[in-house]
Amino acid sequence: MRLPIKMKIAALACSVFFTACTTTPIASPTPYKSAVTKEGYGYSSVQLTDNEYRVLFKATDRTPADVIQQFALRRAAELANKQNYEWLAIVKTDVDKKPVMARAVTHSTDKPQPFATNQQCTMSGCTEVAQPAPGQGQNTVTQTQINDVYFSILVRMNNTKASLGKNAMSVQEILANQADNAK
DSSP: OOOOHHHHHHHHHHHHHHHHHHHSOBSSOOOSOBOSSTTSSEEEEEEEETTEEEEEEEEETTSOHHHHHHHHHHHHHHHHHHTTOSEEEEEEEEEEEEEEEEEEEEEEEOOOEEEEEEEEEETTEEEEEEEEEOOOEEEEEEEEEEEEEEEEEEEEEESOSGGGGGGOEEHHHHHHHHHHHHO
């Protein structure tokens, strides 16, 4: 069955509209999660050598800088633990920011409406009865400029603290601290 050209154009316009809405970031803090795509928010990593990884955490600038650093370190400790390493050291850090347009969602609540009064009459007389009317809430979506933050760390892992030098950190301590912070 052949669709009329107007229906094809309408379908294409709808798909472009919905795709644009789903690919526009939301101007809110980024949670600790795996990046689903290469351009997605969250952590990703690349193994460079047997004991070196580059860990990247992409977040919005609505996420505090110290939280972004903790998330990257947490992911590095998870990788080290998975590879059975006891110690890690951050060799290098890089931070980059790129401006993007995002959706900001705000919720406003109208003032409550005055009580609506009705007169109810029975055999014993009439009385005024009031019922409160709930205020209407409304979500507003606006476009705003934010920055995507790309925080990258080069991590070296080993089973001896001395081989990593003075910057060595215990993998188990990092994971324990992250668990405490999550509570």
